Amino acid sequence: MKLLDSLFSIVSASSEDGRHVYTIRLNPEHFIYKAHFPGEPITPGVCIMQIAIELMSETCGHPLVLKCAKNIKFLKVISPAEIMLLDCTLDKFIEEGDTVSCQISVTGGGTVYAKLSLACSISE
Numbered sequence: 001m002k003l004l005d006s007l008f009s010i011v012s013a014s015s016e017d018g019r020h021v022y023t024i025r026l027n028p029e030h031f032i033y034k035a036h037f038p039g040e041p042i043t044p045g046v047c048i049m050q051i052a053i054e055l056m057s058e059t060c061g062h063p064l065v066l067k068c069a070k071n072i073k074f075l076k077v078i079s080p081a082e083i084m085l086l087d088c089t090l091d092k093f094i095e096e097g098d099t100v101s102c103q104i105s106v107t108g109g110g111t112v113y114a115k116l117s118l119a120c121s122i123s124e
Contacts, residue, residue, distance in 0.1 A: 001050070002054065003047060003050050003051055003054060004054050004058075006027065006030060007026065007027055007030045007032060007047060007051070008024045008025060008026050008027060008051055009024065009025050009027070010022055010023070010024055010055075010058070011023040011024060011025050011085065013058070015059075018091070018092065018093050019089065019090070019091050019093070020055075020059050020089070020090040020093060021087060021088070021089050021090075022055050022058070022087070022088045022089075022090075023085060023086070023087050023088075024051065024055075024085070024086050024087075024088060025084055025085055026043065026078070026080040026083075026084045026085075026086065027080070028041065028080035028081060028084065032044065032047060033080060040079075041079055041080055041081055042077045042078065042079050043077075043078040043079070043080065045072075045074050045114075048074065048078065048106060048113075048114050048116075049066070049069065049072070049116065049118070051088065051106075052088065052090075052104045052106075052116055052118055053066055053118065053120060055088050055090060055104075056090060056093075056100055056102060056104075056118065056120055057120075059090060059093060060093075060095055060100050060122070062100075062122045062123075062124065063122070063123050063124065064100060064120035064121065064122060064123065065120060065121050065123045066118065066119075066120055067099065067119045067120050067121045068101075068118070068119040069116065069117070069118055069119075070117040070118075071115065071116070071117045072114075072115075072116050072117075073114060073115045073116075074113070074114050075112055075113055075114060075115070076111055076112070076113045077113075078106070078108075078113050078114075083108045083109060083111075085108060086106055086107065086108040086113070087106070087107045087108060088104060088105075088106050089104065089105045089107070090102045090103070090104055091103045091104075091105070098121055098122045099119055099120070099121060099122075100119070100120050100121075100122065101117075101118065101119040101120070102117075102118065103115070103116070103117050104116045104117075104118065
């Protein structure tokens, strides 16, 4: 399921020296938040991973499929009721053959919410 333009939208993007920074806006009206959890919405970890994969795809210009996930750390709950703008930083972005990998940090308002190391396969 693609989450770009439904659960989140890209507000801005910048790149410099292998680091790509996306500011994203969460959509607090998305149906996921009605089920997870009613009255106390939080962003599921699997959605955070999917957002990261979709931003990696935006960066390399190819559709991607998750190949390997390491060092996944969800450090703080992301509630769209408390914070809607997040910065997703893709560091050590490497494209080798049909594999794209990077380290992702999700931050907002000076708080680190998640850190992920992902490798994906290009799926054309």
